[in-house]
Amino acid sequence: AGSGKFFVGGNWKCNGTTESISKLVSDLNSANLEPEVDVVVAPPFVYLSQVKNSLTDRIEISGQNSWVGKGGAFTGEISVEQLKDLGSKWVILGHSERRHIIGEDDQFIGKKAAYAVGEGLGVIACIGEKLEEREAGKTFDVCYQQLKAFADAVPSWDNIVIAYEPVWAIGTGKVATPEQAQEVHVAIRDWLKKNISAEVASKTRIIYGGSANASNSAELAKQEDIDGFLVGGASLKGPDFATIVNSVT
Numbered sequence: 001a002g003s004g005k006f007f008v009g010g011n012w013k014c015n016g017t018t019e020s021i022s023k024l025v026s027d028l029n030s031a032n033l034e035p036e037v038d039v040v041v042a043p044p045f046v047y048l049s050q051v052k053n054s055l056t057d058r059i060e061i062s063g064q065n066s067w068v069g070k071g072g073a074f075t076g077e078i079s080v081e082q083l084k085d086l087g088s089k090w091v092i093l094g095h096s097e098r099r100h101i102i103g104e105d106d107q108f109i110g111k112k113a114a115y116a117v118g119e120g121l122g123v124i125a126c127i128g129e130k131l132e133e134r135e136a137g138k139t140f141d142v143c144y145q146q147l148k149a150f151a152d153a154v155p156s157w158d159n160i161v162i163a164y165e166p167v168w169a170i171g172t173g174k175v176a177t178p179e180q181a182q183e184v185h186v187a188i189r190d191w192l193k194k195n196i197s198a199e200v201a202s203k204t205r206i207i208y209g210g211s212a213n214a215s216n217s218a219e220l221a222k223q224e225d226i227d228g229f230l231v232g233g234a235s236l237k238g239p240d241f242a243t244i245v246n247s248v249t
Ligand code: PEP
Pocket: 011, 165, 169, 170, 171, 172, 173, 209, 210, 211, 212, 230, 231, 232, 233, 234
């Protein structure tokens, strides 16, 4: 892992019921988690209160998205103010499902991040290339462009974790090899060094996401620039998620 504190986030996406989430929370509450790891879970909005009220304070809560500005007449949206009101410390922004299924663009995502950071929420800023972009040799270009849109908008990097999530690895079972992930994490760190500052480059956690699970996380975590994980599918199983948290080296 890199120099920052290990960070593991669980993105529950649009999954769960009152009952299944109550089971997941109870598994997480009884899990043994390494103390030197920041652990965060992102439940669907409708279960945020349930989770906040039943989950151990050891684990922080995140939104999976937030509105781009102050709340108001925006039907179906959830504001940063509301996330904070329910005890969220974080929000996931720029997730590939929001970019490529919902159609959010770089500038919109940058504005969301700026607003959330300005209001004191931590941001898990997701970037990553699609398969055809990787095959065309454009992985770095795509990541730099998405990173630049965040960088151009945010007032500070103090409260931002970057999640490198190759789209071809998300939910597919095709995890990046440790070498593939490390190569991009180094490139991201170099970009931060060149374009922001050496301090931001060394302090910012760069986590990996894309079919990370209890069997592959330890190998990935050994890479020097992998500072943790953003986990989808495997975060729905408490014991597996705990194993990933404990893969810190
Ligand atoms: C994600 O959606 O952020 C993710 C990494 O999903 P999965 O672990 O299921 O690939």
